Amino acid sequence: MQLEKLVAFHKTLGDVTRIRIISILANGPKNGQALAGILKLTAPTISHHLTKLKDVNLVTDRREKNTVYYFLNEDVLEHYSSGLPKMVSKKGDSNKMDNQKLILEHKKILDNFFTADGRLKTIPAQRKKKMIVLYHIASLLEKGRKYPEKELNEFIQSFHDDFATLRRELIIGSIMYRENSIYELNPREMWADIV
Amino acid sequence: MQLEKLVAFHKTLGDVTRIRIISILANGPKNGQALAGILKLTAPTISHHLTKLKDVNLVTDRREKNTVYYFLNEDVLEHYSSGLPKMVSKKGDSNKMDNQKLILEHKKILDNFFTADGRLKTIPAQRKKKMIVLYHIASLLEKGRKYPEKELNEFIQSFHDDFATLRRELIIGSIMYRENSIYELNPREMWADIV
DNA sequence: TGCCTAGTTAGATTATTATCTAATTAGATG
């Protein structure tokens, strides 16, 4: 019945978490762990919501090695077009042509620069690669939380011994900012451009 | 917060009963009793849903004597435009200009032809009035249900002793149709033009 | 083969909500 479908669609969108997931995915695909991190929810909860979103065809997924990326199906969204497009406005992604390809490229770079147990082999010289590595490291920090310099150092050192250089790069790249030796992630939507 | 509003809107639409109410109101205002009758729910339940619909501005109401008529706010619906417009397509209501006035006119006619305890005083001679009366009686039958002639007779007789005439009029007016002495409401949206 | 990581499934808990009955409010009407 057509009516049931419409109700299901709205019921799916009638939940804050799912709307958040949608607006995140509007800026490009993400995997489950990333979503869980951003929304500060557990993996099963994310999984729960994603199945609901998949049920009404708002989201599709695609496996890449060990991790599954979730894509927003914008056609459906536009079909039911529900005011969302306005609030969910994409960031200035001029050529989002192949977001997927971008992800894989990033993944490859990370694979090259990190060891299996997650340590950074060397600090990349190439600016772009360096940024990708820095973003990756920063992605494991808690958004909104303040880190004393000592704590941040220890954290960075778990990736690479030259924590001083890396810490400075995080500031220069405006991924973090510092106030009285207290560090914090920059509030700007850091997940927008990178995985 | 804008997000909360969007969620609230969808949550409101994520319920079968409320979608039904909306698609009924799309064909013109109704009062609470009428809605309760059509949807076979109690008055408090209808009231509950209507307050929710009013909360998100999908419905407004207007009191007329003792009874309150509920109007669909089509602007909001179009603003959030949610696939509903398609399924909720108005019937060919050319001059809906004053639906409200129409309602009151009908009410007056019904008041004139029915006694306080709901019996039909006389069968109207004027075609238009007769139709209104017939629709009113038919509105108490169950859509989609098949009535054996005997049962239908008894039902009609609860309004007026000349059940044979009324039964024939229901067929002539194509409000009902008959197959092998089994009667059924015509499937066309009978609530569109009346009540 | 055997571990590691990402996701899903199961089950429990808690919060929300659709629905009902009973009681109450608000107008209208005789």
Add this chain to the structure above:
DNA sequence: CATCTAATTAGATAATAATCTAACTAGGCA
């Protein structure tokens, strides 16, 4: 004023669903 009808409010019940922890599954990779 007394009564009637329509609507809302209060309170109870039962169903749905969001979230968590714990256990399980399924690919990579050493």
